[in-house]
Amino acid sequence: MLQDKSAEPPVTQRPWLVLGILCIGFFMSLLDGTIVNIAIPTLIHSLDASYDQVLWVVDAYMLVFSVLLISTGRLGDIFGYRRLFLSGISVFTVASALCGLAGSPAQLLAARVLQGLGGALLFPQVISSILTIFPPRMRGRAFGVFGAIVGFAPIVGPVIGGFVLAHLGWRWIFFINVPIGVVTAVLALIFAPAMRSGRTHRLDLIGVALATTGVSGIVFGLIEGERYDWGTITGPISITSIIIAGVVLLGLFVVWQHLQRGEPLTPLSLFTGRNFAVGNWIGFLFQLGMIGIAFVLVLYLQMARGYSPLQTGLVLLPNAVLTAIGSAYAGRLSDKIGGKYILMAGMTLLAAGLLVLVLMTGPHSSAWHLLPGLIIIGIAGGATFAPLQQATMDGVDPRLAGAASGVSSTTRQIGGVLGTAVLGAILSASLSSALHDEAATQATHLPANLGAQFIENTTAGAQQFSPPTPPDGLTPANTALFERLGHEAFAAGFVDAMQTALLASAGVLVVATLFCFLFSTHRENDTARPSTAHRAETTAQD
Numbered sequence: 422m423l424q425d426k427s428a429e430p431p432v433t434q435r436p437w438l439v440l441g442i443l444c445i446g447f448f449m450s451l452l453d454g455t456i457v458n459i460a461i462p463t464l465i466h467s468l469d470a471s472y473d474q475v476l477w478v479v480d481a482y483m484l485v486f487s488v489l490l491i492s493t494g495r496l497g498d499i500f501g502y503r504r505l506f507l508s509g510i511s512v513f514t515v516a517s518a519l520c521g522l523a524g525s526p527a528q529l530l531a532a533r534v535l536q537g538l539g540g541a542l543l544f545p546q547v548i549s550s551i552l553t554i555f556p557p558r559m560r561g562r563a564f565g566v567f568g569a570i571v572g573f574a575p576i577v578g579p580v581i582g583g584f585v586l587a588h589l590g591w592r593w594i595f596f597i598n599v600p601i602g603v604v605t606a607v608l609a610l611i612f613a614p615a616m617r618s619g620r621t622h623r624l625d626l627i628g629v630a631l632a633t634t635g636v637s638g639i640v641f642g643l644i645e646g647e648r649y650d651w652g653t654i655t656g657p658i659s660i661t662s663i664i665i666a667g668v669v670l671l672g673l674f675v676v677w678q679h680l681q682r683g684e685p686l687t688p689l690s691l692f693t694g695r696n697f698a699v700g701n702w703i704g705f706l707f708q709l710g711m712i713g714i715a716f717v718l719v720l721y722l723q724m725a726r727g728y729s730p731l732q733t734g735l736v737l738l739p740n741a742v743l744t745a746i747g748s749a750y751a752g753r754l755s756d757k758i759g760g761k762y763i764l765m766a767g768m769t770l771l772a773a774g775l776l777v778l779v780l781m782t783g784p785h786s787s788a789w790h791l792l793p794g795l796i797i798i799g800i801a802g803g804a805t806f807a808p809l810q811q812a813t814m815d816g817v818d819p820r821l822a823g824a825a826s827g828v829s830s831t832t833r834q835i836g837g838v839l840g841t842a843v844l845g846a847i848l849s850a851s852l853s854s855a856l857h858d859e860a861a862t863q864a865t866h867l868p869a870n871l872g873a874q875f876i877e878n879t880t881a882g883a884q885q886f887s888p889p890t891p892p893d894g895l896t897p898a899n900t901a902l903f904e905r906l907g908h909e910a911f912a913a914g915f916v917d918a919m920q921t922a923l924l925a926s927a928g929v930l931v932v933a934t935l936f937c938f939l940f941s942t943h944r945e946n947d948t949a950r951p952s953t954a955h956r957a958e959t960t961a962q963d
Contacts, residue, residue: 435612436554440547440563442608446510447547448570449598449605450540453517454483455578457533459730460591467591470526478526478533480644485537486544487834488636492629494545494827495686499624502546502553502823503613507606509543512536514602520595532595548810548826552819554614558756561811565752568806572744575715576737583731628686631674638667639835643842647849687824691817697825699939700813701832706936707768707809708836710929713844714775714798717919717926718791720848720886725784725912736788740799747803752811760808760815761940767804768934774798775927779920784912812940840929844922848886851918856880859910866906868899875903879910887911 457464457479464475497505516535523529551563585593642664645654653659678685692698715737722728722736751763774797781790810829817825860879864872878889888911891903 436559436563439554439613440551440566442605442612443506443547443550444566444570445601445605446506446513446543446609447567448574449601450486450509450513450544451570451574452578452581453536453540453598454486455575456582456594457482459579459582459734460586460594463586463591464526464529468523468526468529474526474530476648478529481530482533482537482540483834483838484637484640484644485534486540487640487831487838488633489538489541490545490831490834491632491636491687491824491827493541494549494823494825494830496542496624497546497549497823497826498821499823501615502549503609503615505823506543506546506550506613507609509539509541509546510602510606510609511539512542513539514599514606515539517595517598517602521592521599545823545826545830548814548830549822550613552814552817552822552826560814561755561757561760561807562749562752564755564810564814565749565807567810568748568752568803569745571806572748572802573741576734576741576744578734579719579730580734580738583729583734587731623684625678625681625684625686628674628677628681631670631677632686635667635670635674636831636835638663638670640667640838642667643835643838646842647845687828688821691821691825691828694816695939695941696812696815697817697829699936700809700815701829703764703933703936704809704813704829704833705836706929706933707805708833709840709843710926710933711771711802711805712837712840713922713926714771716841716844717848717922718778721782721915721919722788724887725915726786727908736791737795739792740795740802743796743799744802744806747800748807749803751804752807755808755811760810760812761937763804764808764812765934765937767801767808768930768937770797770801771805772927772930772934774801775923775930779923782916782919784909784916816941840926844926847925848918848922851921852882852886852914853880855914855917856882856910859914863906863910867902871895871899871903875907879907879914882907882911886915 461475461479464470464478468475470478493505493509513536516532516539519532520529520536523532547567551560551567555563582594585591585597642660646660646664649660651660654663674687675689678687678689718737719733722733723730728736751767754763774794777797778791778794781794783790813829814822814825857876857880860876863879864875867875874892875889878892882889889903889907891900891907895903
């Protein structure tokens with residue numbers, strides 16, 4: 422157990438034990454954002470579901486999770502972080518059991534929505550609890566643990582999912598959460614402090630409605646945009662109109678928060694702290710650029726190189742391990758020198774790692790060719806998550822920890838969703854052009870009557886990020902030739918498109934690095950620490 426003699430005594434005598442308990446629930450909520458992806462083909466077959474239905478099973482979790490973070494963060498300030506965490510882990514555990522028991526796509530979708538609610542309830546309470554139970558000089562190390570999980574969970578999800586699918590079946594992807602959730606809830610009841618403000622609060626219901634509907638419009642539009650080709654959904658309703666409506670509602674939300682004289686859902690005074698405002702903008706850009714790394718590499722390994730989901734997860738696993746280890750050390754360094762310069766170094770290294778991947782990756786590259794770039798990205802990732810969180814929260818009044826964590830989490834979720842949408846569009850556009858050129862070259866090796874169809878089928882693969890399927894009625898020899906040339910064209914075209922996408926991500930990370938210069942050069946922890954009178958308002962009274 423880490424000790425800090427120079428720091429003021431923590432609220433609880435076992436802060437690291439409490440953090441470990443909270444992080445189990447946090448890990449589960451992040452894991453379920455990616456673990457289901459690997460089961461998509463199995464779910465289509467087992468539940469007799471369409472591809473769109475299964476995609477909604479995946480997207481519904483992230484949609485509900487993202488849109489509720491502002492509200493659930495503030496609810497933690499009002500009702501207590503432990504109480505909200507226990508509510509979240511209970512809902513998440515029950516929903517996991519219902520997911521495993523689902524007998525139809527509709528039942529699974531409903532259970533996933535409930536799972537997203539549980540994840541949204543528990544997620545912000547982890548950040549809020551760090552600000553509450555750790556004194557300022559220990560928070561870097563605590564956020565190091567937080568950052569390790571943020572980097573590790575999304576990568577290890579496909580590995581765990583592939584193992585469970587191979588040995589237990591898809592239902593156990595969800596059932597495995599049940600005993601873990603029950604144990605976590607019991608441990609939280611025993612060891613987590615019951616922290617809540619001693620004064621009466623009220624919930625800004627109008628603010629909740631505006632924030633939830635506004636973020637819903639933006640996130641729904643970004644998630645579903647590609648499915649509707651960024652056009653009309655039905656009648657006069659289009660993806661563009663939904664996103665614009667979401668932005669307008671968020672604008673009204675900000676106006677309403679400014680007019681509130683009681684307790685706003687998101688106190689705008691948070692943004693008077695320079696580091697919080699700058700940190701949220703950098704967090705948005707960071708997720709915008711960072712989200713593309715795993716997204717593009719997974720597509721490359723599976724679709725261009727033919728790796729299985731489990732093999733893909735194992736290739737990316739060293740990257741996740743390095744991120745987890747690096748986060749712990751970066752957190753300690755942040756306690757000593759502040760997060761600003763470590764964050765700048767980390768994001769610079771991330772951009773450099775992407776450039777190494779661009780230079781080392783080709784149509785026939787093996788996992789070993791990816792390793793140098795992945796090592797750099799893994800180390801760099803460890804030097805970003807914890808310092809970014811610490812620098813953003815530096816100076817936040819602990820009484821507003823829930824509101825602050827909700828805002829910062831939502832900002833990054835929107836950045837990640839937008840990054841996925843933008844990167845998917847860049848990748849698809851670049852791939853369509855590259856595939857047409859590669860297909861025209863490879864078509865010369867086919868019989869003349871197949872050339873035009875080969876070019877058409879190969880170019881169409883840009884929409885599904887997959888090699889072309891041979892048409893029916895070909896001889897076995899021509900089918901094999903069509904498949905081989907199609908795969909070679911796709912692999913070469915995808916590498917060209919991937920290099921464009923990774924360079925775009927590197928550019929975003931460089932911009933985010935430059936914004937780090939706007940962080941305050943002095944640490945705000947001491948100036949923003951609440952007075953003794955204010956600290957006395959926080960009592961254990963669940």
